[in-house]
Amino acid sequence: MNHVIIGNGVAGITGAMGIRAVDPGSRVTVVSGETPYFFSRTALMYIAMEYMRQEDTEPFERSHYESMNIKLVHDRAVLIDPTSATVALENGAPLAYDRLLIATGSVPAMYGWPGSDLEGVINFVSCNDLKKLCSIKKKAGKAVVVGGGLIGIELAEVLLHFGIEVSFLIREHTFWPTSLSPEEGRMIQRDMEKRGIRVLMDTDLAEITGTGGRVSGVVTGTGERIESDIVGIATGVVPDTGLAKKSGIPVRRGVLVNDLLETGIPGIYGAGDCAERDTGEGPGVAAVWYAARDMGAAVGRTMAGEKTPYRPGPWYNSAKFFDLEYTCAGRFLPAPGDSEWHREDENGRNSIRIVHSSGEVLGFSMIGSRWDHRVLLDFIARRTSLDDTLSRLDSARFDPELVKSPAIRRVR
Amino acid sequence: MVIAYITAHYAGFYSIPHLGPFLNAATIFTAMLFFVRRRLPLYSYPLSAVFIYFYVILFTTGYLDVPARFLGLGDKWWLYGILYTAVMIVFGTLFMYRRRRDRHQVIRTASVMAVQIVLALSIPLAMKLFGAREFYFSYFWPLKIEYFYPETILAFPTPIILYSFLGSLFLFPVLAFFLGKRFYCSWVCGCGGLAETFGDRWRHLSDKSRNAWVFELFSIYGVLALAVIATLLVVGNWAVGREYPAFSAVAFKTQEFYGYFIAFVLSGAAGVGFYPTLGSRVWCRFFCPMAALLGIIQKRGLFHIRVKSDMCISCGCCSTYCEMGIDVRHYAQRNQSFTRAACVGCGMCAHVCPRGVLKLELKRRIAG
Numbered sequence: 001m002n003h004v005i006i007g008n009g010v011a012g013i014t015g016a017m018g019i020r021a022v023d024p025g026s027r028v029t030v031v032s033g034e035t036p037y038f039f040s041r042t043a044l045m046y047i048a049m050e051y052m053r054q055e056d057t058e059p060f061e062r063s064h065y066e067s068m069n070i071k072l073v074h075d076r077a078v079l080i081d082p083t084s085a086t087v088a089l090e091n092g093a094p095l096a097y098d099r100l101l102i103a104t105g106s107v108p109a110m111y112g113w114p115g116s117d118l119e120g121v122i123n124f125v126s127c128n129d130l131k132k133l134c135s136i137k138k139k140a141g142k143a144v145v146v147g148g149g150l151i152g153i154e155l156a157e158v159l160l161h162f163g164i165e166v167s168f169l170i171r172e173h174t175f176w177p178t179s180l181s182p183e184e185g186r187m188i189q190r191d192m193e194k195r196g197i198r199v200l201m202d203t204d205l206a207e208i209t210g211t212g213g214r215v216s217g218v219v220t221g222t223g224e225r226i227e228s229d230i231v232g233i234a235t236g237v238v239p240d241t242g243l244a245k246k247s248g249i250p251v252r253r254g255v256l257v258n259d260l261l262e263t264g265i266p267g268i269y270g271a272g273d274c275a276e277r278d279t280g281e282g283p284g285v286a287a288v289w290y291a292a293r294d295m296g297a298a299v300g301r302t303m304a305g306e307k308t309p310y311r312p313g314p315w316y317n318s319a320k321f322f323d324l325e326y327t328c329a330g331r332f333l334p335a336p337g338d339s340e341w342h343r344e345d346e347n348g349r350n351s352i353r354i355v356h357s358s359g360e361v362l363g364f365s366m367i368g369s370r371w372d373h374r375v376l377l378d379f380i381a382r383r384t385s386l387d388d389t390l391s392r393l394d395s396a397r398f399d400p401e402l403v404k405s406p407a408i409r410r411v412r
Numbered sequence: 413m414v415i416a417y418i419t420a421h422y423a424g425f426y427s428i429p430h431l432g433p434f435l436n437a438a439t440i441f442t443a444m445l446f447f448v449r450r451r452l453p454l455y456s457y458p459l460s461a462v463f464i465y466f467y468v469i470l471f472t473t474g475y476l477d478v479p480a481r482f483l484g485l486g487d488k489w490w491l492y493g494i495l496y497t498a499v500m501i502v503f504g505t506l507f508m509y510r511r512r513r514d515r516h517q518v519i520r521t522a523s524v525m526a527v528q529i530v531l532a533l534s535i536p537l538a539m540k541l542f543g544a545r546e547f548y549f550s551y552f553w554p555l556k557i558e559y560f561y562p563e564t565i566l567a568f569p570t571p572i573i574l575y576s577f578l579g580s581l582f583l584f585p586v587l588a589f590f591l592g593k594r595f596y597c598s599w600v601c602g603c604g605g606l607a608e609t610f611g612d613r614w615r616h617l618s619d620k621s622r623n624a625w626v627f628e629l630f631s632i633y634g635v636l637a638l639a640v641i642a643t644l645l646v647v648g649n650w651a652v653g654r655e656y657p658a659f660s661a662v663a664f665k666t667q668e669f670y671g672y673f674i675a676f677v678l679s680g681a682a683g684v685g686f687y688p689t690l691g692s693r694v695w696c697r698f699f700c701p702m703a704a705l706l707g708i709i710q711k712r713g714l715f716h717i718r719v720k721s722d723m724c725i726s727c728g729c730c731s732t733y734c735e736m737g738i739d740v741r742h743y744a745q746r747n748q749s750f751t752r753a754a755c756v757g758c759g760m761c762a763h764v765c766p767r768g769v770l771k772l773e774l775k776r777r778i779a780g
Contacts, residue, residue, distance in 0.1 A: 010726070042766075043727035052616070052732045059726040059745060061621060289725045318723055320766040323513060327768070370768030372720055398720060400762045401772050402516040 001026035003303055004087055004095050006077045006243065007103035008032035009041065010289060011272025011296040013060075015101050016070045018300015026304070028069070029095060031087065033076030034127050037062055042289055044124065045154040048133055049161045080247035082265050099267050099303045102244055102255055103296065106237035106273035106287050115208030120215030121231045124155045133230075137162045140229035144168075144218050146205045148175045152234035153188070153321050156197055159230065166197045167226050169218075171204040171235075179317070179332060181340070184367055187348055188321045195322065200224075237287055239274040252276055254285045259309040261299040269303060271295040277310075288317060314380065316373040324349065329376040330363030331355050338362065341386060345406045352393075354386065361389045369405040370398040464685035471676045490537070496606065497533045500525055504609035514763045520598055524605035532602045547572055550600055553580045554639040555702035557670060561643070562650035585709050591774065592715025593706030594757025601702075603679065603695055604756060607735065611684075611692025615760070618691030618737035625737070628698055628754065635674060636704035642670040674699065693735040697754060707753030715757060718771045721747040730761035730770060744769050 003019050005012045008030050016028050043057040065072055076090040080102075086094040108123040110116055120136060123129045143159045145152050148170030159166050174185030175192075189199050204221040208231050217227040239254030250256045250264040254276030261269050272292035276284040291312060298310040316329040334340055334355045341354040350368030354361055360383045364376045375396035379389045399405055470476055476488035485491050504525045511517035527550050536546035545567055553560040559576045568576075587595045597604045607615075618624075649663035683695025696703050717740070724747075730740035736754045740761045743750045762770040 040726040040728055042725040043729070046727065046729060052728065056616065056732040057728045059728065059741060061739075063622075290722065316723075318725075318767045325766075325768050370771075373723060374721060398768055398771055400514065400516055400759065400768075402519055403514065 001304075002096060002098045003028045003101070004097035004099075005030045005101040005103060006032075006080075006087065007101075007105055007272070007274075008035065008038045008072065009103060009105050009272060009292065010038075011105070011275075011292040011299075012101065012103035013038040014293050014296030015103060015271055015300040015303070017068070018297045019304040020068050020070065020300075022301050022304035022306045024069075027071070029071045029073055031073045031075055031077050031089065031095065033074070033090065036072060036074040037065075039127070041125065044130055045158050048124075048130055048137070048158045054127075077243055078246075080243065080249065080268070082247070082249075082268065085267065097267070100269065101299060101303060102249070102263070102268065102270045102274060103272045103292075104240040104243055104274045105292075107240045108233060109236045109238045110233060111235065113205055113208055115210055115215070116233075118208055118210040118215045118231075119213055120210075120229055121208060121233060123233055124151050124158075125237060133158070136230060137164070140164050142167075142226075142228045143230035143232060144226055144228040145232040145234060146218075147234035147236065148172055148201075149178075149234060149236060150176070150319055151237075152232070153192070155232045155234055156192070157322055159232070160195060160197060164230070167228070168192065168197050168199045169203045169205055169220060170199065170201050173202055175199075175201075179328065179365075181333065181342070181353060181365065183342060183344070184351060184353065184365065187344070187351060187367060188324065190348060191322060191324060237273065239276065239285055239287075241274060244270070244274070252278070252284075259311070260302050260307060261295060261310050262302075269299050271299040271310075286312070290317070314377050316377065318373070321367075324368050325370055326365075326367050327371045327373055327376075328363070328365045329371075329373045330361075330380045332363045332365045341390075347406070350406055354389065356386045356389075359385050361386055370400070372396050372398045459688040460685050463687065464681050467676075467681035467685060471680065486540070490540075493533055493537075496602070497528050500528050500602075500605050500609045503612065504605070507609050507612050511763065514759075516759050517763060520759070521608065523599045524601070524608060527600050528602050528605050549575070550602065552576060552584060552702070553643070554636065554705060555601070555603075555700065557639055557643060557675070557701075561646050561667075584706065588706040588709040589713035592713060592751075592755070592757045592772075593703065593710045594715070594755075594772075596706060597696060597703060597756035598758045603683065603700065604693075606684065607687075607692040607696060608758060611687045611735070614687045615692050615735035616732045617689065618693060618697070618735050620731050620734070620737050620739045628737070631698045632700070632704045632707075635678075635699045636701040638670060638674070639701040642666050674701075691735055691737065693737075693756070696756065697736050703754075703756070710755070711751055711753045713751075714774045715755075716749055716751040716773055716775075717743070717755065717761070718749045718773045719744050719747055720769045720771070723767050723769045725767055727766060729764040729766060733760045733764045735760070740770065 001023065003026060005016055005028070012030055016030050019026065019028050037058050038060065039054060040057045040059055043052055046052040047054050047057060073092065075092045077087050078090050079088040080100065081088065085098070086096050087100065088094045106125070108125055115121070122132050124133065137159065142165045144167045145156045145159070146169045148168070152168065156166050156168050174180070174182045175188045176185060180188070192199050200220065205218055206221050207219040208215060209217050209219060215228060215231050217225055218231055219225055241251045241255055244255045245251050249268060254274050255263055255270035256278045257263055257270045257275045259279060261271050261275065263270050272295055273285070273287040275295065278284065294312065295310050298308045301308040314330055319326045332355065338355050338357040341356065342351065344351040345368070351366070353365040355363040361379050363380065397405065470488060470492060476491055480486065480488045480491035483491065485494070504521050508518050508521045531550035532548055536548055539546045547568060548556065553576070558564045565573050584596065598608065645663040645666050649660050653660035653663060678699045679695045683699070686694040724741070724744040726741060726745045728741050730744060731738070734740050735758065736756055738752050738754055757772055759772050762772055
């Protein structure tokens with residue numbers, strides 16, 4: 001059996017290892033145009049801040065692929081031909097496959113602002129973006145970051161780290177409203193402002209202005225002009241479906257897949273950010289590390305002949321906003337009819353929010369300290385009451401040794 | 413190469429002081445270039461060369477006795493001790509400031525600094541000033557191998573000898589079992605103290621590869637075996653050396669070799685000299701017999717690093733910041749709580765983890 005995987009991100013590589021776990025004998029080839037080896041995209045900001053070298057972010061030793069008999073090809077896949085079952089590459093000879101996995105990930109969402117192609121406009125999701133950023137970060141004095149989500153705040157942190165004056169344009173009324181409550185969003189906003197970031201809420205980007213092909217500033221939706229040498233666009237990502245579309249593989253927002261992560265075409269699978277689950281329940285596209293990893297593990301086994309449906313477990317996620325840690329589990333934003341229990345500490349750097357309804361806890365959103373999401377999910381699974389949960393909440397803490405989280409008293 | 417060079421000197425083939433300091437620097441610099449030829453960033457060679465050069469001068473010449481006497485310190489070793497402590501205070505304070513948000517790091521650093529100032533400098537210095545032979549209360553056999561040598565035992569009063577023996581043979585094994593070897597390596601020891609403070613900026617350079625791990629196993633347990641053998645030979649020589657001159661010669665050579673090669677070359681020149689090329693814990697990781705011994709106990713004890721399942725994003729901050737070259741991420745991304753003999757429990761992996769996946773714990777291991 002000849003397995004070809006397009007994309008060496010977490011879905012692609014976990015997929016390759018999943019195949020190996022079931023089938024030690026078949027051929028596995030992973031194609032990527034971005035980097036020769038799998039690196040952890042989540043560490044992009046640490047490379048940019050020079051806390052890590054790029055090779056430090058590679059999750060496996062380079063010799064590991066050879067010892068697992070996984071072949072890595074550093075080339076870009078340009079076309080899949082399902083009739084002859086081959087993948088055409090930009091430079092090398094076409095690869096024949098019996099089973100193919102599309103794990104091309106996502107690309108930044110750009111909304112066609114005038115001036116988007118000026119030099120100094122950057123994204124922050126790929127290795128190429130990193131190179132661009134590294135070549136300009138030490139020369140720039142001012143930057144604008146657009147998009148109030150995780151990548152936006154990471155990019156703002158990197159730029160601030162190099163002493164660049166940052167203006168942060170957020171279209172919504174509070175920071176990251178798709179995950180955080182307004183109070184939590186304001187907590188993060190206060191922290192950013194204390195660090196010297198100019199945060200502009202309810203502000204979108206109208207135009208990027210430039211002189212001589214280089215960025216000179218932006219014009220916001222409210223007509224304000226902001227001078228800037230760098231414009232970072234972090235307005236979310238969309239599935240990278242270019243290759244699938246060209247090759248005639250069914251695509252809606254992402255590459256359409258079923259529970260077994262099979263696309264409409266036999267022998268071709270999709271996993272990770274680029275896949276859209278066409279199952280009628282839950283979000284179709286889940287562009288998070290954990291989902292991509294779990295999809296990769298499932299699809300690898302399926303491709304090797306051991307049918308393993310991908311059934312996402314209860315939701316959890318984690319992040320870090322500067323030094324504020326964040327964990328959520330279950331239903332992190334209240335649905336109509338749900339209630340919330342919310343406390344913040346004196347300094348406004350620590351908060352606990354619990355979503356509950358008719359005597360049961362449904363979800364948690366924690367900022368400022370460390371929590372074990374499995375214990376939190378266990379409260380939800382056991383339909384624990386709010387009072388019981390609160391009395392046993394400390395068992396879910398995951399604070400480092402000798403670190404005590406401050407008492408959470410103040411009600412917001 | 414440098415090690416070979418110094419060994420050659422020790423063996424009498426080549427006498428460094430005759431070459432003069434300039435020639436020495438040039439020779440060592442060239443040797444460094446050959447030794448670490450391609451895998452390390454270029455800027456790190458000269459700095460390592462400077463550090464190693466400093467140690468070679470310190471060990472093999474009397475130049476540093478001159479300023480020491482000028483300052484009224486007797487000999488170069490006291491000057492070195494004061495310099496060492498000063499460097500730890502300066503860089504330790506900086507470290508505490510940088511990591512001020514993590515109470516664990518602040519307390520731990522305060523501890524190593526306090527031990528260095530009080531037990532490793534002030535008390536021995538006071539003992540010397542009062543005319544007694546100095547004793548380092550923070551060092552024990554096998555790190556301070558001579559503390560089990562009969563001539564040392566005979567030179568100190570009984571309470572100190574009891575302290576030293578109980579420390580090495582009873583207290584340390586028990587503490588390592590219940591707390592992990594970090595109680596010593598990250599909270600007390602001066603070698604670790606310098607690595608954690610002055611060496612902090614180079615901690616990421618430790619080699620995380622499997623090959624380095626294999627080398628570590630051979631080298632560290634090799635040195636431990638050598639320490640035990642040297643001690644036995646010296647004790648044996650004291651007991652029966654007079655009757656067996658051949659045995660006595662071997663014992664003497666071994667003692668001298670251990671004193672020179674392990675204590676001077678590996679813990680000093682290589683241990684600190686390679687900070688800018690191989691990371692800050694070269695001595696602790698590859699050569700320290702105390703670390704080896706405590707590691708064996710730690711492996712069977714209560715200390716472990718707990719991994720929160722399914723939360724790792726494989727970013728690699730933990731592995732990068734591990735000065736002992738442990739690939740922490742390997743365990744974190746497969747949801748495996750673990751204990752490694754090498755781990756000095758500095759807690760930096762847990763501190764830098766952006767997803768709070770890791771936690772240092774003292775419990776019987778829980779699955780997952």
